[in-house]
Amino acid sequence: MTLAAFFFAMLIVAGRRLSHLPPVEITFFQTGGAVACLLPWLAARGPGGLRTANLAMHLIRGLAAFAGMSALFYAARFTPAADITALLFLSVLFTVLLAAAFLGERVGLRRFIAILVGFAGALIVIRPGFEAASWSALVMLFVALAFGAVNTATRFLAGTEDPNAIVFYMYGLMCLFALVPTILLWRTPYWADVPWLAATGAFSAIAQQGITRSLSMAPTAIAMPAYYLQLPFAAIAGYVLFGEAPDAWIWLGAAVICGATYYVIRTASPGERQG
16 A cells, blocks of 8 residues: 555656646556556456446446546646645545445444545645635545545446456546547657656556555555555655645645544445455
8 A cells, every 4th residue: 555655646746747748648648558557467368358247337437537537637737746645535535425325335424524524624725724725726626526436436346347357447448538639639748758658657557556455455444544655755756856845734634634534444344444
């Protein structure tokens, strides 16, 4: 999970480094690179590895992931890496709400209160000193919601589908969704962008492998705290590369979100934690 947190943070940093390119173009290269990393698995399994009875759910999940990732790369143009990371933690809380609405999972009063506390933490990040919420911060709320939908769809698929197939479908469909917008909005990358574009695919693939393997080795309540290392990783990288120094409001809001999220996870049943 620590490995996943590090590479997720590096993906956000790469998005900021490439922010002069259209967001869908970054998404296209990122997902294309991730698909390339999965080709050895597909070659070993053959086309039968992609057999599924839930193609419609894969399509919905891929569309939500495409919209969320493209919006994240858009927000990365204007939002410091630490701010993006703090707001992304809300995706876990959105997952709980969406799973309750569409999968029938139980929330309960105390967990619902914890979710409200988490959203209060997001308000601390978005509007310190009661300032007006920025457009890019509101975009990040959409990103967290989209990723919550992706997580909920993943929970639905995980009971019957091969984990590698789930990841392959997500990245493959995202790449297809990004193809036409990338052609229409194409902006030729600089040579200095090429390593960063290649790295986005590798960062995504390694992070997904890290989080998947960690949750197969330990309950979510044990593994999840290491995921929050994403914030200091992003803060350090943002400071070194872009001179971005997170203020106290970011750390306070992130602490509230992380605390609420961890409470929600700790009060889940063993089956929910493993999902």
